[in-house]
Amino acid sequence: MKQLFLTFLAGISVIVVTAQEFNVTVQVTSPKVEGTEKKIFETLQQELYDFVNNRKWTNFQYKPEERIEGTILITIDNRSGEDFSGKMNVALRRPVYKSSYNTALLNYIDKDIEFKYVEFQPLEYSDNTFTSNLTSVVAYYLYVFLGLDGDSFAKNGGSIFFEKAQNIVNMGQNAREKGWKAFESQKNRYWLIENYTNPTYSSVREAMYRYHRLGLDQMADDVETGRASVNESLELLKKANRERPGLFILQLFLEAKRDEIVNIYSQASPMDKTKAVNTLKEIDPSNSSRYQKILDASGPGGSGGGGVTSPGGKK
Numbered sequence: 001m002k003q004l005f006l007t008f009l010a011g012i013s014v015i016v017v018t019a020q021e022f023n024v025t026v027q028v029t030s031p032k033v034e035g036t037e038k039k040i041f042e043t044l045q046q047e048l049y050d051f052v053n054n055r056k057w058t059n060f061q062y063k064p065e066e067r068i069e070g071t072i073l074i075t076i077d078n079r080s081g082e083d084f085s086g087k088m089n090v091a092l093r094r095p096v097y098k099s100s101y102n103t104a105l106l107n108y109i110d111k112d113i114e115f116k117y118v119e120f121q122p123l124e125y126s127d128n129t130f131t132s133n134l135t136s137v138v139a140y141y142l143y144v145f146l147g148l149d150g151d152s153f154a155k156n157g158g159s160i161f162f163e164k165a166q167n168i169v170n171m172g173q174n175a176r177e178k179g180w181k182a183f184e185s186q187k188n189r190y191w192l193i194e195n196y197t198n199p200t201y202s203s204v205r206e207a208m209y210r211y212h213r214l215g216l217d218q219m220a221d222d223v224e225t226g227r228a229s230v231n232e233s234l235e236l237l238k239k240a241n242r243e244r245p246g247l248f249i250l251q252l253f254l255e256a257k258r259d260e261i262v263n264i265y266s267q268a269s270p271m272d273k274t275k276a277v278n279t280l281k282e283i284d285p286s287n288s289s290r291y292q293k294i295l296d297a298s299g300p301g302g303s304g305g306g307g308v309t310s311p312g313g314k315k
Helices: 002-009 039-053 133-153 159-174 189-197 199-212 223-243 248-266 270-283 285-296
Strands: 022-029 068-080 083-095 102-116
Touching: 022 039, 022 133, 039 068, 039 133, 068 102, 068 133, 083 133, 102 133, 102 189, 102 199, 102 248, 133 159, 133 189, 133 199, 159 189, 189 199, 189 248, 199 223, 199 248, 223 248, 223 270, 248 270, 248 285, 270 285
Parallel strands: 022 068
Antiparallel strands: 068 083, 083 102
């Protein structure tokens, strides 16, 4: 599938098929909701699972083993009749080439979840019409999933999907529910997609490509070559941070990657360790103590060859 995706990006058409793109776990919980029939949440969970995993979202061909994996966890905090509110945790991961390791691309909690729901009523959605806040929010994050996955395999490979997410934001400007508008918060759905589509911060998207496709995916064959591309990705993140300190999507990148980055550099050369730690402390100062572990780790590693099962060169 990834070869077909890259072929399409090069300008060659692909065959439209009916295979679905996602293998996403969907869970709906309601620990704070009392005195209500819990079965409605089970019904909602199943309907959302079908909406996510059994709907065709792109024109690309995905084999069953190539479906994008992630998690959507909706926690309902309040219910009043047909009105529900709470939060949504969205997490995305992707496999690393020649490895059993899966790397996180996104792990984010959206706290602005409000929607109406009637049990057994079909979940309506259209790319061109804002009919339901629930399905619009879910579709938005699925397009973000597709965009991030695409960017991790090809430079700017997710652009067409980020544009679809942007379109949902545009349609949501008249919605009564929160999360779609710039003035409501500096960290919401509006700013998430604004950051990904803003050319000023394109270095973050290039970093996504270099870190994954040229970095992690190469480590099974040559740890040092892969780590060199991770070095380049950190420099790109530093560039974005200097453009706008505390950039939202940069923070999301680091939230997903901190422990992994520590693992990658724990077996690096002293020079690579020092350079990486200095960069990481600059772009993520509140977590400086976590990056100090890189310098405290003993012994350079990265002898090439073999199939790696983690991004740090451990076989």
